[in-house]
Amino acid sequence: MPAVPDDRQLDEWLGFAHGLADAAHALLAPAAALRPEVQVKADRSFVTALDAQIEQRLRELIGQRYPHHGILGEEAGAAALDAEAVWILDPIDGTAPFVAGVPVFGTLIALAWRGVPVIGLMHLPVTGQRYVGVAGRASTLNGTPLRTRACPSLGAAILTTSNPDFLSDGERPAFEALRQRTAWRIYGGCCLSYGLLAAGRTDVAIDAGFKIYDYAPFRPLIEGAGGTVTDWQGRPVMLASGSQVLAAGDAARHREALHLIEASLA
Numbered sequence: 001m002p003a004v005p006d007d008r009q010l011d012e013w014l015g016f017a018h019g020l021a022d023a024a025h026a027l028l029a030p031a032a033a034l035r036p037e038v039q040v041k042a043d044r045s046f047v048t049a050l051d052a053q054i055e056q057r058l059r060e061l062i063g064q065r066y067p068h069h070g071i072l073g074e075e076a077g078a079a080a081l082d083a084e085a086v087w088i089l090d091p092i093d094g095t096a097p098f099v100a101g102v103p104v105f106g107t108l109i110a111l112a113w114r115g116v117p118v119i120g121l122m123h124l125p126v127t128g129q130r131y132v133g134v135a136g137r138a139s140t141l142n143g144t145p146l147r148t149r150a151c152p153s154l155g156a157a158i159l160t161t162s163n164p165d166f167l168s169d170g171e172r173p174a175f176e177a178l179r180q181r182t183a184w185r186i187y188g189g190c191c192l193s194y195g196l197l198a199a200g201r202t203d204v205a206i207d208a209g210f211k212i213y214d215y216a217p218f219r220p221l222i223e224g225a226g227g228t229v230t231d232w233q234g235r236p237v238m239l240a241s242g243s244q245v246l247a248a249g250d251a252a253r254h255r256e257a258l259h260l261i262e263a264s265l266a
Contacts, residue, residue, distance in 0.1 A: 004113075005118060017121045020061060024054050024091060027054050051074070051095060052076070052091075058109075059089070069085045070083035070087070072088045072212065074089065074090050092105055092106075097188070103127060104191070106122050108214070109122075110217040116135075116239070117216045117217065117219045117237060120221045121217055122194075132221070137224055139223075146224075147200055155182070155183060160187070162189065162193065166207065173264040174265055175208075177263070182204065191217075198227060203248060204246075206247075207244070226249070228254040234258050
C-alpha cells in the first residue's frame with residue numbers, strides 16, 4: 001500500500017462509502033416519520049434501537065469487504081484502531097432531532113488513513129442530501145461542487161452551534177465571545193450545519209462535547225470546499241482528536257475566531 005492512498009484506492013473506498021450510506025438510508029428513511037422507542041445513555045443523550053441496527057449493518061458490510069480495516073462507531077465502540085484504514089461511523093447523528101421529528105439528522109461515515117480522515121460522507125435521509133468530501137478533491141452536494149464563501153469580518157458572520165448545552169462551564173466563555181461578536185446565530189443544525197458551511201450558506205461553526213465520530217467527515221468535506229476545520233487550539237482534525245471543533249469558510253475568520261477563543265479562555 002502506498003504512503004498516501006492513490007486516486008484508484010480513494011475511488012474504491014468512496015464507492016464503498018456510498019454503498020454504506022445507501023444501506024443506512026434503507027433502514028433510516030422509512031423510520032423517519034415514525035415515533036421511535038427511546039433510551040437515555042449514561043451521558044443523558046438519546047439512543048434508539050435503530051442506531052444500533054444501522055451501525056451493526058454497516059459493520060457487517062465493512063467486515064465482509066475489508067476485514068483488516070479498523071472500525072470506530074458510536075454504538076459498538078472500537079475495533080483495530082491501529083489499522084492503517086479505520087472507518088468511523090455515526091449511524092444517526094442528531095438522535096434527539098430524529099426523535100423529535102426535526103429533519104436535520106443524518107448518517108456520518110468517514111475513513112481515516114493513518115489517522116487522517118481522507119473520506120467524509122454525510123447523508124440526510126429526509127432531504128435526500130448527500131455531502132461528500134475526499135482529500136485533495138472538490139467537495140460535493142449530490143454531485144454538485146461546493147464552495148465556502150468569503151466573509152469580511154466576524155461582525156458579518158453567521159455562527160452555528162449544534163447545542164450550547166453540550167459546552168461545559170469552562171468552555172462557555174469561548175462560545176459567548178463568538179456569539180457576541182457575530183451577526184447572527186443558528187442553533188440545532190447538527191451535522192447539517194457543517195454541510196451548510198461547506199456550501200457557503202454560513203460562516204463559522206463551533207461545538208464541544210463531541211466525539212470523533214460526530215465530526216470526522218467534516219475535515220475532508222470542509223477542506224475540499226475551501227474552508228478550515230480544527231480543534232480550539234488550531235490543530236487539524238485527526239482520528240485521535242478531542243471534543244472541541246471550530247470551522248470557518250474563510251481562513252481569516254478562522255484565525256480571528258481562534259484568537260477570540262484563546263483570549264476568552266485565558
